[in-house]
Amino acid sequence: QVQLQESGPGLVKPSQTLSLTCTVSGGSISSDGYYWNWIRQRPGKGLEWIGYIYYSGSTYYNASLKSRVTISVDTSKNQFSLKLRSVTAADTAVYYCARDYFHGFDIWGQGTMVTVSS
Amino acid sequence: DIQMTQSPSSLSASVGDRVTITCRASQGIRNDLGWYQQKPGKAPKRLIYAASSLESGVPSRFSGSGSGTDFTLTISSLQPEDFATYYCLQHNNPPCTFGQGTKLEIK
Numbered sequence: 001q002v003q004l005q006e007s008g009p010g011l012v013k014p015s016q017t018l019s020l021t022c023t024v025s026g027g028s029i030s031s032d033g034y035y036w037n038w039i040r041q042r043p044g045k046g047l048e049w050i051g052y053i054y055y056s057g058s059t060y061y062n063a064s065l066k067s068r069v070t071i072s073v074d075t076s077k078n079q080f081s082l083k084l085r086s087v088t089a090a091d092t093a094v095y096y097c098a099r100d101y102f103h104g105f106d107i108w109g110q111g112t113m114v115t116v117s118s
Numbered sequence: 119d120i121q122m123t124q125s126p127s128s129l130s131a132s133v134g135d136r137v138t139i140t141c142r143a144s145q146g147i148r149n150d151l152g153w154y155q156q157k158p159g160k161a162p163k164r165l166i167y168a169a170s171s172l173e174s175g176v177p178s179r180f181s182g183s184g185s186g187t188d189f190t191l192t193i194s195s196l197q198p199e200d201f202a203t204y205y206c207l208q209h210n211n212p213p214c215t216f217g218q219g220t221k222l223e224i225k
Contacts, residue, residue: 037214046218046219047205047207047216049213049214049215052212060212063213096161100209100214103150103152104152104167104207104214106164110160111161
């Protein structure tokens with residue numbers, strides 16, 4: 001079955017760029033109808049949707065983060081990626097990738113903790 | 119953005135109890151709502167989609183109802199493994215938005 005796995009640095013310095021990749025296994029990222037998402041959860045807090053990408057490259061971002069976020073896709077590697085620029089301590093969170101197929105997020109990665117600190 | 123108001127924020131209950139969690143949307147979202155369970159250190163797991171459809175493999179003690187703006191998750195008879203945090207999610211219109219969560223604790 002389809003599995004998602006996040007990867008990337010666990011520590012990022014303030015003002016730098018947070019970069020994460022989600023690798024999709026057991027299925028194709030290019031399948032019709034699937035949207036590939038990033039979601040985060042600050043320590044002890046609720047869930048915040050960051051944005052999604054379709055395999056064609058079309059994206060949609062949460063307005064609260066839009067000025068700092070880029071989500072991209074590499075269909076040859078079956079991966080999609082998140083870049084969050086100019087990070088601060090407020091961006092410290094567990095970052096999840098998740099698949100959306102018509103009815104919300106059905107498959108999630110295990111999550112990766114990213115700490116913003118000097 | 120559509121706001122999801124989830125209540126209660128926390129709930130103490132005993133094994134065998136029937137519990138209900140509600141979510142209210144700030145505008146109509148048809149049945150574009152899901153319910154998720156999250157245990158500490160784990161990713162959320164979807165229990166219910168399309169407001170009332172049970173995810174494959176999820177015990178039948180979980181049920182969802184509602185349409186439009188008011189939604190309910192019911193656990194008919196709490197089991198020890200059900201103590202967790204629950205979230206609703208609306209995906210009617212981007213941005214998707216989650217409820218604030220309900221932490222279900224053992225009484």
